[in-house]
Amino acid sequence: MRILKVTLLSLLGLLTTLIVAIVAITATIDPNDYKTDIESAVAQNSNLTLTIDGDLGWSFMPLGIDISGVTLNHLDGKTFTSLNQLTAQVGLISLLKLNPQVHKVIVDGLVVTLEKNEQGEANWENITAKKVTGSTQSPEAKVTSAASAQDNPSTPSRDKAQQANSDFQFEIEEVAIINTTIRYLDKQSNQSASLEDLNLLANNISLGGEFPLSIEFKVSNSQPKLDITATIDAAITIDNNMRHVAVRQLNSHYDISGTPLSGNNLSASFNGKQIIADLDKDQVTLDEIALQLANLTLKTNLEIQNLSKQPKLDGNLAIPAFSLQTLLASLGLPAIDTSDKNVLTQIGFKTLLEGTAEDLKLNNIAIRLDDTSYTGSLNYRAVNQYIAANIKGSELNVDRYLPPAKDPVTQATQTIEHETNKDENATNTGQSAPTPASSQPEPQLLPLETIRSLNLDISFIQQTLIAKNLTLNDLTLLVKAADGIVTVSEASGKLYEGYFDVNAKIDASTDNPKWTIKKAVNNIQVLPLLKDLQDLEIISGGVNLNADIKSTGNTVSALRNSAKGNASFDFDKGAFHGFNLTKLTCEGVALINRDRVTKSDWSNKSEFQSMSGVLTVNGNKFTNNNLTAAMSGLALIGKGVIDTKILNINYGIDLKAIGNLGDNACRVNEKVKDLAIPIVCNGPLNGDPAKLCKLDYNRMQELVAAAGKKELERKADKEVDKLLDKHLGGDNAETKKSVKKLLKGLF
Template identity: 65%
Template sequence: MRILKTTIFALLGLIALLVLAVIVITATIDPNDYKTDIESVVAKNTTLTLTIDGDLGWSFIPLGIDVNNVTLEHADGSPFSKLNQLTAQVGFLSLLKFNPQVHKIILDGLEVTLVKNEQGEASWENITAKKDVSTQSASTEQQTNTKETEKSLPLDSNEDQASKKALNLEIEEIAITNTTIHYTDKQSNQSASLKDFNLLANSISFGNEFPLNIQFKVSNSNPQLDVAAKINAALTIDSSMKLVEVKDLKSDYTLAGTPFNGKAVSASLNANGIMADLTKDTVSLNKIALAFANLSLNSDLDISNLSGQPQLNGTLNIQDFSLQALLASVGQPKIETADPEVLKKLGFSTEIKGSAEDLKLNKVLIKLDDTNYTGIVNYRSAGQFVAANIKGSELNVDRYLPPVEDPVTQAAGTIASSASNDRAASKGNKPAKNNDPEPQLLPLEAIRSLNLDISFIQQTLIAKNLKLNDLTFFMKANNGVINVSKVSGNLYEGNFDVNAKIDASSDNPAWSINKTVNNIQIMPLLKDFQDIEIISGGINLKANVKTAGNTISALRGAAKGSANFDFDKGALHGFNLNKLACEGFALINRDKVTKSDWEKKSDFQAMKGNITIDGNTFTNNNLTAAMGGLALIGKGVIDAEMLSVNYGVDLKAVGDLGDNACRVNEKVKDLAIPVICKGSLSEDPAKLCKLDSSRVQELVTAAGKKELKRKANKEVDKQLDKYLGDDKSETKKGVKNLIKGLF
């Protein structure tokens, strides 16, 4: 018992002596007397120069230190860092209880200058003084021996328990104010700075909620960008440092600079709660709200298995916003569209499941004004595989195209351009030509990296005034090869089905296209697409085409293939082939057509043929058509690039053509009236087709000879019958043939 009392009194005495020693030291020793020694130590061990212009101070209750007006400079006098004030205070008795209670940590006016010169050397590198090699080796050997000794010593069980005991830390206040960091890279002519950084926190202790406030400004030189931020939150950290919770996060940002063309843009990041639980290996993001100008993103997300392959489970929602308003708010020009009311209601939402290696987006909803797309998307990092199954409602692409230029403005521009070219020509100069290279259709490198399986259905699609219903698109892509197994849809009372293969493994991609068309009404299609009104009826088509290239002109020039077609119950518009045939027969009959109310079209029951495709040239040599009173046979060429036609048509009468002048008699029987159709398909169809005058004249001459021969033979028969009577012998026939042959 006496020994215990003696031990307790001894410990109390030691503590009292220690306290007394600290009191005596802090009361009698002035740390300012050691400024020169401190500066010398820094000079000896670094390449920097330390200057302490302010006072050094310390205190006992609370135990603390004050440092004021300190600068660090490089050997050439350039600044490295400076500090206005550093105050650190801790309760002395709390240290003896192994329960440190920090009163204050104040860091004010810290300024750091970091520079990388033209040679890429950084000012913060090699600032420690080089040590003597022998001293460094001895120090290293001593450290190695110490570590080996520590490894060999058994860990005391009490020390083991103490190391496992949770630290009970309490801090009354942390204040980091007016901090500035300058960074300059002379090699890349870049600079950035962190200014007015302030961090305030108080009543900090493990397991209890404490407030955190942060403010700062960031500036970048190229591109010029300024960011001002203000962050407020409530933090809770448990004593094991494995559970961190952030509540009521509210952060606001203001961005300005070159990317925003002088506009100041506001942004924010808020959250009800963010919790990281390392014991459960999870992170939970509750009601995350990110805003940028008028764009707002909300998310709830749980992340598990952090130490392994993180698993995601949550939702993501971008609320409806106007893209045009967003562009305006960030100082960018709006997108000019044919319909000024589009791009004003965009949105996105989805459920997120899986991992970064196998991510699934379920219940995807994409809003594009009045159009909605729904479906699922799956991404697998193995092979960079993307699968998607998307369905869309009605989309009018024409609304999103650039606006059509005003005809008056367009005409004025054309006249001005023509006048400019005329002036250039008058001076002996050639008109300027557009030498810009033709745009590439496919990004070949991107396609070669694709690994896709896409299924897409569009309920209604309007493009270039064409209206398609139930558009279906199935595509797979891998190793630079795109297989489009199906592109089908309903179009103008009919339907089409296309499959294609594009091999983009080389720089000259190969294309193979097979197309089937069933009863598509061609008249409204051509009218809407090219404003051409030349033929109507339901077209049936089977085409097989192969080509190569990566521009429109290359694909057209290299196209090879064939197509079979037939039209059912249609008409050729703008001209009347019956009228042209009648005029031809009237010329032969040396008569005049009296009918004047001809329709400006040529009806047919059926028209068919096949086409050979050779580049931009479509050749047809077996066109046939059954028309009212006529049989049509034709052949010719269509230039797909110039949209022109050069067609020859022979019209043979097989019935009444509607006028006495074109009656079918012995003179015109078996004759075919030639018609030539030549010119641009965009021209007036009435001027496109006309009688082939040179061939008609040949027919008139031939018909005249035929008529003379007929009359001569008739007269021979009459005279022979007069002199030979009714003799029907072979002798009479031979005499007749002999005499007719003379004519």
Template identity: 25%
Template sequence: MTKALKIILGLFGLLVVVVLAAVIIIPLVVDPNDYRDDIARAVTEETGRDFEIAGEVSLSVFPWLGLEVGRMRLGNPPGFGDTPFVEIGSAAVGARLMPLLSRRLEVSTLRLEGLRINLVRQADGTANWEGLGADDGGARGEAGAAEETGDGRGPPPDVGPDGADGTFRLERIAGLQLEDALVRFEDRAAGTIIEAAVPTLSTGELAPGRPFELEAETMVTIGDGESTLDAQLEATVQFAEDFGAVTLRDFGLTGGFETGESQRRAFALRMPQLDADLEAQTLAIPDVSAEAAGVDATLDVTGERIIDAPAFRGRIVVEEFSPRDVFEQLGIEAPETADPAVLGSASLQAEYVADPSEARLQDLVAVLDDSTLEGTASIGLGEIPRIRADMALDAIDLDRYLPPETDAPAEEAPAGDVELAFEWLKTLDLDASFTAGRVKLNGLVMTGVEARAVARDGVLELQPLGAALYEGRMDGKARLDAREAPARLSVEQSLSGFQLLPFARDLADFERLTGVAEFDADLSTRAATTAGLVSGLDGELAFDLADGAFKGVNLWYEIQRAYALARGREAPTRTSPDTEFRRLTGTAVIRDGKLVNDDLTAGLPFLGVTGSGEVDLSAGTLDYRLNATVLREVEDEATGETAELAGATLPLRLSGTLDSPSVSVDIAGMLRDKATEEALRRLGVDPAEGESLEDSLKERAEDKFRSLRDRLRKDDGGS
């Protein structure tokens, strides 16, 4: 026993001597700076980029086997400038010496100071973090890893978690300390620069299976300081002993942000708990809460296959908030609206599902003021985003959200018009259906609205496109083809059984036309500018109006008045300000923005009207030539000289603007024709039915000429 004790004490003494000798001799004999170039060369070969250790390298042995390194730089690939990709001011780490003898790793606090990471994306899309590692080095590294671990997975055999089979067991890491770090991202394609400064980041003791504290501060700047964000992070983190799982507790991210000249606005993000199982590839975050700019939102997350093919699902709820208050919080001027009470309340809730191929919202309920939108929406995450939606809206008055009307004179519009560009349509893949119980826009009220929009390969189709309005129905379809420039717009639309007066009054404050309307149109246009949409309009349309009136113009009174004045008599009393009609029909052809109507027919009290004319849709003018035949019923209904007009056809002209048309009656010409006709009849010239006076006179002259010629021939023959 005494001998054994002596042996043990002797071995212990020898160990102490060896350790003391190592502490004294190794720093004197080994100069790590002699290996700087070799280390730099190895890193350069492994990464494919220049690596430099510009600072001093120092080594310590007891009680820690420590290493301190001065400034280090890893360069950028060619074409990205001379600024280093990664730069470290200094780094220090150590391992306690005595535990190494029993294959236990106790690592000191890892310290990094002056870390700089410069990320750059070029205008052509290439980035300086791509292709990191030389081809042969990367292949050699993979082969080496596979050789060391057998299947390429798990830690190498000389640094293991449990200390068995010659491996080292990681007992603890005293912590991680990061000071004065900066990450800079420059997107040269978008012309943006984002910088994230991390003044401090520190952790408590890191040990498998034990929780540790994490604290950090950061300042994010966008551009030249037009937007900034400062944040403080706190959390309790715990890794499983085999590092196969991680848990976060009491995660909190608080701070503030500024945009432009706005004041700092506070925000907060909190997670009471996060559980990630890296072996099972699952994630659970039961409750995430966020607050910013007066908006409170909650979120829960469940993840599967989070490493191989991440898939997430959960629910998001945005509590009721005021959009106007959000504008104010962000220092943004709220839009002026006709109704200042709108944008006062909004909320949202939805279930979500997301994976690498698609993100989807379902059971969506979005509320804005008095309107509620429900449905589903998804976006495919392919090269061309695939958008799908099915939405239902209860009711909305869009006029309340339009800019308010003003009595100030409108500013003169700049010369020219707006160019139309539809390149975006070529990369749009859309299939969306929409219904609404009631919609009001520009005064027009529609109910039972239904529409479906399908866009693919540069073509957008709206079909169906229908709604009930003003006791009638609107149905149709529209197509926008942008495969060739300029884009072509075509519309097929029908209106049936709707009341003209409330429709025109609500749409354009126009109250001059009443009746029940039937309307069909097949129109198309191709234009590169807004003005060209009207001037290039082509197509056909038909209309049928019944039991209505032209308000403000009494055509029969104008005829009576003109007739009386032509006779030198006093004008009659106006009995009604309007022109009533039983039926008004016609068809029209539109070419280059001009509507030509050759078959206008109208049935009015005392009058039958036919005619033709043209409407310039760009200029808003019209010019119609009409023939109004006075019906025989005038003889029974009218009194005085007006009865004399029975059977007469009166030439009318309708001209002026669509907003203020005028009617003129050529009574003098009609009386002149009647006088000429009566005189000719007394001379024995009586036109046959359907024959004009000119033809009748020509025929009578030819008869007289033939008669005179025959008489002359007879006289010559008899002499």
């Protein structure tokens, strides 16, 4: 007991002596007396000069120091760093307990100037004076010392260090870093940037407790000119082990302006209920986080587990409806020119996130595009870059999002002016005129390298799709892609009162892709389809089509030129528009009858009950040699070629009158019975339909001559019958037949 008592008294005496010594020093020694020594020490150990214009002060309770008016200059006199005031205070008793309690840390008016000259030399390099003295310890001694330290059993283990860290108490009453400025200038690139008016305030800081943090600053950049003003407020919690950090009630706001925004002022924010990083659980939790840029907001609740290895996501992501046009205007970008000025004003997105970066799932996807909505799911796997998607959409009018159609006169004028300006520029610069657009390389249809890297399984359904004035309903698209081969197992939908179903295969494994297309069409109304697609009004009716086409190439012209295959078709209850085949047939029959057509109220179309044929596809030429059609009073057969490249038709048609054609001049008699009236249809499909089909007068001359010969033979035969009846009587049929045969042989 006596030994313990002596030991305690000795420690108490030592502590008392230490406190008395500190009090004596702080009370009797003026630190300003050592300014010159401090400035000299800096000059000896660096390439900077230190000037202390203000007072130096210290205190005992709490133990602290005050410094003001400090400047660090380079040897050439340029200021490197200046400080208005530094105050640091710590509780003496807490320091002796190894549980420091800092009262105040105040840094006021810190200014740092970082500069590179024209040669790229930085003023923060080589600020420490070079030492010429060698090491006072030999390499062997260093190795021995390190080995001794390693073998020293008193070296604390990692567990003990962690225990000491967990017992460590850290408290700060106030931290204030105010009026701080950092400037950067690069004379070599003529670039400058600065951080100004930085203020960081926090108080009652302690491990395990929550404390407020407030930060504000301004950032400026010269090229491009950009200014950012920011304010950040939050409540911070750090546990004693410093392995659990929570940021709550985060509110931050940013005002941005400058050249990239075309002079606009843009606001942004980053707010959240809480952000928790738990190193023991190896996870980060984001609770009610909202990032906002102008009118665009991204919201999320997300938990990220297994953070240090393979992060696993679980949460949701949402972008409330916003106007893309307004966002572009805020960013100083031009608006997207669309036919409908009301589109791109309501765009939104939300989904549930699940999985890892190697296997990420987006479930319950909901996309809004103005009046159109999409729902579905998506799965991405890093292995083989696999993407699977199942998407369903409502009605979408693509034409609303296309650029507005230009007036033909205005467009022609702009084209002429553009070409004239190009020629003038070429002349002024001494360059040759640019190559005409028509001689430029044709754009590729498929990005082959991208296609070869695809690994897709897509299911897409669109309730209604309007594109290029075409209206498709219940559009279904099933697509798979792997190893450079794209397979469309189904592309089907309802179109103009009918139905279509296409399946295709594209082999893009080579630079000359191979295409195989099989198409089935059921009762699609052709007239509105052609009207909306090509503004053609030439044929109507419901068409049934089965096509099997193969082609190669990666441009539109290559696919057209190399297309091979067949397509069988039949029409039900349709009509040719713009001309009347019955009228043309009547005119042909009237020529044979040597009569004149008096009917004038002919319809401007040619109706038929049915029409069928087979097209042989050979490049741009669609050849048909077996066209047949049933019409009122007519039977039609024909053959010809359609050139899809120039939209031209060249058909020869034979029309046989089998009934009343509507005018006495084209009465069907023995003279015209079994004769086919030749019609030729030749010209552009997008031209005047009334000029497309007409009588083939070259063949009509032959037909009229043949009809006349047939009529003479009929009349001669009739006269012979009369003479034979007169001389042989009516009961000698065999004799009459023999005589007629003999007479025909003579003539």
